[in-house]
Amino acid sequence: MDADTLLEVALRNALASTSHSSCPPKLAAALQYAVFPGGARIRPKLTLAVSQACATGAEHAALAAACAIEFLHCASLVHDDLPCFDGADYRRGKPSVHVEFGERLAVLAGDALIVQAFAVAADYPQIAKIVAQAVGAPHGICAGQAWECEPEIDLVEYQRAKTGALFAACTMAGAAAAGVDAAPWRAVGMLLGEAFQVADDLRDVAGISGELGKPTGQDAANGLPNMVSKLGYDGAMELLETLLGRVIAAIPDCPGRAALAKQIELVSRAMVPKQLARGAA
């Protein structure tokens, strides 16, 4: 079984208990719909890659961390798409959960995914704490979203909380799963999250539907901050290049450092929209 298939099987198994025959059928269906088929699964793959680079044989803990993080990511997308937030009708190339199942089931599916993430990670207290920090208040995804409700946005804090924190959880939980010190891995994730956000902003402005299959031009439509409007197109591209270099440099020493650097470089390159890459025809 290749690594991608292994991850999908792990996600299916980790979600299986929620779809027990006694679950209200629409909720069970909404949970499956929110998680499958996935986007690029960048976060769980990063988690597994870091764990493998740090040590071998920690597969169970690493998969638990990867599944928990992907469920939390999916939950954040479901709630973020709600009419009271972005009101996005499409996600991952299909109608968003609230469009397909209604608003009530979208709220509940998001809630149940958060709960299931912690059920899956419960046997690993350190991993549970790392992912909780990445999604709750004051520094996680909820806080990131909540900056959108403030009269003045702290742009750095906003993007760190909304995007960086969960990437940092990937690298830190991956290290923790392998039994090594998680703290030095924080910077890699935060920088990668920052790069990812810039790439996402570039795609949004350039009108290129990216990894998530969501509509473009949303930031302007929703009055959200965007790095391209702040730095201009060339400035944003330059920032992205700089960040990708810093990501690689920040990887701590570990047995699989070279292979991990290569893998992260590949993922990072894939972030830059082909249509925007330097030297593209």
Place this chain on the structure above:
Amino acid sequence: MDADTLLEVALRNALASTSHSSCPPKLAAALQYAVFPGGARIRPKLTLAVSQACATGAEHAALAAACAIEFLHCASLVHDDLPCFDGADYRRGKPSVHVEFGERLAVLAGDALIVQAFAVAADYPQIAKIVAQAVGAPHGICAGQAWECEPEIDLVEYQRAKTGALFAACTMAGAAAAGVDAAPWRAVGMLLGEAFQVADDLRDVAGISGELGKPTGQDAANGLPNMVSKLGYDGAMELLETLLGRVIAAIPDCPGRAALAKQIELVSRAMVPKQLARGAA
């Protein structure tokens, strides 16, 4: 410090990290608003009472379980009050969270409370699993709420999931915190939850604003199942009496059994609205 004050202090401490100065101010305020001042705090008090009846010296674990359960209860109230569900404007005698802070912050505060519950319980994997079961899918609060989205409601499964499951988590997590087998404690919580639901239905129909300070007549207004409409007033009162007897009988042997039975009886009596109690003038 008396037991009630100790619990409030523990709740404040467990929520404190979310209100760090870097948290978006409105989210921090909404989180405090959702948890303080509380209702009767029946669930965390039950958790602590069971733990103390089973063993002494497990205070840290028991308080963690109690705080996690209360946060999850508060989260469920915040999301349940949203316009897409009950659309309740009042809760615990004040405007509900979405009325005071807007719908977006109500969604986020609920999410962040779920996350914080698991952050608080992270050091106790068994407790984390017990509370996850009580709030997620297929048998927890999310599933209970989701039955309201189905064309046909399984009334027994609905009330077990929506109310019984979290009461069962109280008794089971209390036992687990004390280091004893949690399974025999499930029945006490489920029966107590059932009794609580019947008492709530009686208050709703009789127009008596109960523990939660919420408007009455909501079940009929929202087309939700209610035991009084099913069994009639006398039938519902009789069922309540029977259930309370079964709760006491179901308490497993433990060092503090007699004191716990007395405490649960007091709580149970308080559930029956005075205006409805037999023999009331």
